[in-house]
Amino acid sequence: RSHGHEEGVLRRRLRTLVDFLKEKVPGITIATDIICGFPGETEADFQETLDLVQKYRFPSLFINQFYPRPGTPAAKMEQVPANVKKQRTKELSALFHSYNPYDHKIGERQKVLVTEESFDAQYYVAHNKFYEQVLVPKNPEFKGKMIEVDIYETGKHYMKGRLVEDSPVITPSIAQPLQRGEVSGLTQDLKACGENGLHGPSLAPSLQKASSWGSLDSENLKQLSVGFAILAILVVFILEKIY
Numbered sequence: 001r002s003h004g005h006e007e008g009v010l011r012r013r014l015r016t017l018v019d020f021l022k023e024k025v026p027g028i029t030i031a032t033d034i035i036c037g038f039p040g041e042t043e044a045d046f047q048e049t050l051d052l053v054q055k056y057r058f059p060s061l062f063i064n065q066f067y068p069r070p071g072t073p074a075a076k077m078e079q080v081p082a083n084v085k086k087q088r089t090k091e092l093s094a095l096f097h098s099y100n101p102y103d104h105k106i107g108e109r110q111k112v113l114v115t116e117e118s119f120d121a122q123y124y125v126a127h128n129k130f131y132e133q134v135l136v137p138k139n140p141e142f143k144g145k146m147i148e149v150d151i152y153e154t155g156k157h158y159m160k161g162r163l164v165e166d167s168p169v170i171t172p173s174i175a176q177p178l179q180r181g182e183v184s185g186l187t188q189d190l191k192a193c194g195e196n197g198l199h200g201p202s203l204a205p206s207l208q209k210a211s212s213w214g215s216l217d218s219e220n221l222k223q224l225s226v227g228f229a230i231l232a233i234l235v236v237f238i239l240e241k242i243y
Helices: 003-024 043-056 082-096 188-196 201-242
Strands: 031-036 060-065 109-117 124-127 133-136 146-154 159-163
Touching: 003 043, 031 043, 031 082, 043 082, 060 082, 109 133, 133 146
Parallel strands: 031 060, 133 159
Antiparallel strands: 109 124, 109 146, 124 133, 146 159
């Protein structure tokens, strides 16, 4: 089969996969990379790429020109002229910047996790369940918390949300947070010791067992780390011999 035929098959499979994901996971965010000017890419192939981006309007798209890395099979193939690769990259980039992928989300109510400050220091940055970026008011109470917002504005790479009135500010946690002064990981014996002020030989076996296991885990961890390091060196050596 020709390279062009195989590329066409892959493109059709990609469309099928994206359609399937969008049907099964409504609202899913799909990002992809596109290389312009891979050897053998025709004008028809490139047009199909443009159609693909126009149809799915990927919110995140990484676009690069093909570069023939020395020693690879692709470097030995017939190359697309440099000026053609440059023009295709420019055209695809213009298409990507021509649409706003989040306009249809204006008016939505979303729960977001606030993680950091924006580059311009004007907002806090949050992410919804699809890991899309949502800018929220810079209220110190929101940092590290989950809040509910209404989306009122969108940009190329973000949405803006305002806090829903009377909605709670939630501290996300897998387990109940510890009480002040409480220490995690204590055995029942040690907890009883702390609560009752007990001291004596009855706790010695528990303490010795905990100490020995801690030492054993540390030693095993060291051995495991050394083993992985040796394995990594062997893999690099084998790959160098092969390639």
